[in-house]
Amino acid sequence: MNQVKTMLIAPPHFLYFNSVGIPQLTGYLKSKGRRVKQILADNLFYDYFMTEEHLRKGFSHLRTQVGKGLKEEIIDDIERYILPVHKSIIQGNSPNKDLASQILKKESQIIQSVLQAYTDFKTKNTRIGKDRFHLNHLIIKFGLRMCSLPYYPTVIDPMQGITMRYDPLKISDIEEAIKDAEENPLLSFYEEKIFPQLREYKPSLLGVQINHESQIIPAFTILAWVKRRLPQTKTILGGSLVSYLKDQVAEIDRLWDYFDFLGAGMGEYTLDALVECLETSADYKKVPNLLYRKDGTTQKTAFQKVDLNDLSLPHYDESKPKPIIPYFSSSGCYWARCKFCEYPYHHTEFGHYNSKSVNLVIEDLRQIKDKFDPHLIFFCDSDIQPGRLEELSDALIQEDLGLNLFVWIRAEKEFTSLEFCRKLKKAGIGAAWMGLEAGSQRMNDAMDKGIQVNDVEQIIRNFHEVGIIANLFSIVGLPGETREEALLTRDFFTRNGDFIKGDISISSFMLSTYCLISKHPERFGIKILPPEDHQYLYPILDYTIDKGLSAEEAADLRDIFRKEFNDSSYTEGKFFISTLE
DSSP: OOOOEEEEEEOSOOSSSOOSHHHHHHHHHHHTTOEEEEEEHHHHHHHHHSSHHHHHHHHHHHHHHHHHTOOHHHHHHHHHHHGGGHHHHSTTOOOOTTHHHHHHHTHHHHHHHHHHHHHHHHHTGGGGOHHHHHHHHHHHHHHHHHHHGGGTTOEEETTTEEEOSSOTTBHHHHHHHTTOTTTOTHHHHHHHHTHHHHHHHOOSEEEEEOOSGGGHHHHHHHHHHHHHHOTTOEEEEESHHHHHHHHHHHHOGGGGGSOSEEEOSOOHHHHHHHHHHHHHTOOGGGSTTEEEEETTEEEEOOOOOOOGGGOOOOOOOOOOSSOEEEEOSEESOSSOOOTTSSHHHHHHHHOSOEEOOHHHHHHHHHHHHHHHOOSEEEEOOSOOOHHHHHHHHHHHHHHTOOOOEEEEOOOOGGGGOHHHHHHHHHHTEEEEEEEEEOSOHHHHHHTTOOOOHHHHHHHHHHHHHHTOEEEEEEEEOOTTOOHHHHHHHHHHHHHHGGGOOSOEEEEEOOEETTSHHHHSGGGGTEEEOOOSOSSBOOSEEOEEESSSOOHHHHHHHHHHHHHHHSOTTTOTTHHHHTTOO
């Protein structure tokens, strides 16, 4: 029997820390004695572009545009990126009408500033303090924008990865993008950094993860190459976005040209069983949570829930000094009733809330502490029950690990206790995300959110008093919300702004294909507009509504609120930048 060689790839997306999905899968397969290699492409990708060579290519492209007097939108965009860091990297000059020319005159000086900011990130990372880290973030963001110019209109961003003019949800756009050497910077990057590893390793099974829309084109760029160059390699596509869209993906025949299998939900048992199946030539029916094609039709195997207590510590790559380490101790949501959310669907498809024992979590955290001494452990759990969080806090206090933790919670009554919040802080919880959703209690009740607005207000104040950084989500335009009710959300942030030291994330309502509202739109006065193109993936649906704010009105209010409560110079990432010392 030939041992299957598995390779798992997380396509590039995010600069500051990697997804936990591929490391978790790698750790599990290794614990089962499987031969596996992982590639977390984020680190390689940003290292590849943040060089003097690529920065000078960007300046050369900008110089060409200024000389031709063409594409003013490019120049306007670059000027917008440089303004927040102008004083720091163009000393002795003030912004003026001819800022693009000023940038070009200071090319070498600016390049050195960008490279120094990236060097600080790679070698010092969080040890430089909040203000310098924030400034470096903006300088790196500008530098990546310059590196993107030769691929215009493609943009490389430290938070969003790659954004192209191609729609990653439209099949024909995906197919064009993966062949477009002029606008797809992945082709040169992969040819130098990823494809050689594939050629050398020659995996029997390749798994590619898609957690975010920005990873779709990067993933299919890899899959298309593998199908051409390594036709004997079996390929499986997985990740959280694939799990939600699996039924849509499975129905589009053209997409099956790029992969052999789809993994649904958590992939540990799926990959282990698939490897066994490939080694023994067994029937794919024995592999749980798998979709594949047979005789031109899609086959779907039985669902099996992954027991988190079976999982080993994720196989993290050697990381930056004082890194941010992602970790998850549970899957699903223990509430799973919010009508605007996909978690009720998640529970139907992938099993209910599932958690790892606190004793095993503590052992994992101890190993992470010993190996990485991280600045921050970012819990990826959708939410942690107050009772479980208290049990975890008691254990952390007893173990005295000295960790800084970031968690996601629901604004439950328990957090209105100041003593409870003090315990959380003592345990090392330095910051938390929670959903306010709406400043209107009527709207939260209509969405079955299960929280009280007054409690959220008290929790914010408690967190502020004990030193836990509060970060809040909110949604404008939930079905049936009036303009007056939406303004209650603004009022909430106005009177509580001094106590919210993290991020205020304000979104407009988007109708998820898989939320409870989509299942019964008539109950909410919504009419779903049928998709016009069936060669398109639809995570979000267009709609009209009888009462309350329209989608357009909600988006307008969202933009107004963002201007009022988000510091545009602070940019994305405030939620973890704010945790720095």
